[in-house]
Amino acid sequence: MTTGAGRSRSRAWPRLLAVAIVALILLWGAFALYAAGQPLLGAIILGLTTAFVVIFGSDRFYGSRFIFPGIAAVLVFIAFPVIYTIYIGFTNYSSSNLLTYHRAVEVLTARGTVDQTTEQPFAVARDGDEYRIWLPESGLLSEPVPLTDERTAALFPVDAPGTLLDRRQTVALREGLARLTLETPEGQLIRNASLRSFALVVPDYVQTGPDQLTRSDGTVLTADHSTGFFRTQDGVAVPPGWRVNVGLANFERIFTSQGIRGPTVEIFVWTFVFAGLSVLLCFSVGLLLAVILQWQHLRFRSAYRVLLILPYAVPSFISILVFRGLFNQNFGEINLILDALFGLRPNWFTDPTLARTMVVIVNTWLGYPYMMLLAMGFLQSVPEDHKKAAVLEGASSIRVFFTITLPQIIPPFLPLLIAAFAFNFNNLVLIFLLTRGLPDIPGTVIPAGKTDILASFTYRLAFDNAGQQFGLAGAITLLIFVVVAAISYANFVAMRRAAARRAGRTL
């Protein structure tokens, strides 16, 4: 380490310069985020910059330089988003409360109505490629504008311009005129009111105090920071709302609202059943095939092996969609064959039990090759003489398998089985591409289906067209988080045991 410090000191200046440049870019990013109303993200970039400067600027932390990129990536891209999602679970972030308070006030005060009583005629004068607006009654002329996009132009008191466009030419410009806002020297806003006139714009809402807006009809609105809406005295909320912290309200909804609690509990249970069944079936099928392929007397073993892992090799998003088509009730091949053979046409996508069966069948098809490959590896490590001894004692091959082989491969297999359970617990892709959670659970107020697992349920809450209930989705994410944390810890312990066992055996 000392040699490293000595060498890097001799080359310190170029390095420090590079560190300074990167730090400046990051600082600019942090400031831009802060300016854009994202103080939290800005603070994170600031923290990252500080850590970067300390670790790469000082020789004391030479060793940490190697570890910094990995740790930073994990913290920024995994830990922070997960924590932030859970935090959103304590807010009312949704399509009706999308903005920040500041933006919501801006949106409301920017709304205006044209006051028809202040109408005054106008004319347009050409200025090169652009145009000027002439308001003869007030003797004001605008700065040149292209009349192609949304724009605000200032007005100046000057003499009338020489040549004005005629009626027909002015009418031809009406689209551009409609997007123009003029500002008088006194700061009043004037907009196009009709084909012949411009008129004053009266703002619908004026900020008359902190947390208070006054509507043009005199109604006073106060900001309600507990629900994130401006409200009139009668309690009528005026959209758009803004994001506020609502404490445990989302959790209260999950646990008390009948239309949410019912489906959530049902989905929670089904998620465990689905993940458990998937692991069990994949493991059984995979192990059975591995045992058969392990038999020395069998020919063409490598050919069988390659064909058997094909379902694992094909990108899953393609095979899942293929199954979606094959199971199609009216023109899917599976029903055509069942119809021809037995005269059956099961409703794979509308009957809850059949839909769940289909999901598990497809997942077994997708997952058994992985288990088979792992099992083939673990089977090789079972000592042959143990089996021989049992056979000489007169045990049948099935008995040998269950009393000798299985107990020896289960412990090293356990961490991988737990990991597979965790994977299936969050197997959003399968559910989303195959059934999208359908058929729907009847009598719910939120999108929830019979085949939905917690992860797909959350996804639909947040990103399906109806509602964008990010807050509720975040709250359910906390539930998933707790389960995954428990699974993750169990896996950790199982792995430690497996490692200790291996170490004990080799010693």
Add this chain to the structure above:
Amino acid sequence: MIVERPRDLLVKKILAHGFLLIFLALILFPFLMVLSISFRQGNFAVGSLIPDNPTLEHWVLAFGFDYTRANGEVVSPPYPVLLWMWNSIKVSVIAGLGVLAIATISAYSFSRIRIRGKNAMLDALFLIQMFPTTLALVAIFAIFDALGGVTPILGLNSHVALILIYLSGVTLHIWTIKGYFDSIDRALDNAAAIDGATPWQTFRYVFLPLAVPIMAVVFVLAFIGFINDYPIASVLIRSESQMTLAVGARLYLNEFRYLWGNFAAAAILSGLPITIVFLIAQRYLVRGLGEGAVKG
């Protein structure tokens, strides 16, 4: 060797082959159907396994060309499959290289450099690695929506944003490469240190050349993982021209516009290269998963 009677052995062999063949027929049925459908006329699955009037229409469309039917009607490709494939490959290659760089450096430091709290950090990495990105989708959406307000390069519909978030997939690979580095003899580092090499030089000139095989494996694994990603890409990418294959493929089987035949051809076209890469890499995959996960 346990001696068995020849008659029993023969019966057992026939049973084993029979079981495997029936099982394979069931398992491979979807692949055969898709192949057949891709040559069938129209977008509905009616007809025999071997198409009556085989047509290349779906294949021509999948490659992005217009197809003129016998009656003179011209059909245009419904979706830009090749563009999606290019998007997928571009994003996955860049993100894969990024993951490789971060994972290799981190693995080296976890394996060789003395840092306080290293074991705690390794344990934390293992625990965090179990948390799927599906848990963070809402935040990922909110964050990149906000970043897009600062610069569209990091906003929604941007491949840069997608690549950045894919870098989070680094944890598992750190473990795999660390397992490999742990198996390298310490005498090599000592020799390098005696010759006056800094830890960086040891990494660059001793470890990196040795790690090329495992790095190739990790790159392929990361690449396949990103190609297959659906949740993150579907949240971040909304416009059709920016879509990756995994997000776009779903559009074919929309309830209102069910393009079964076109989907079959596009699926084979895009799935085949990935499948072949995977079959080549799978030996290493299982080894990496088994060892990387169990080496504590």
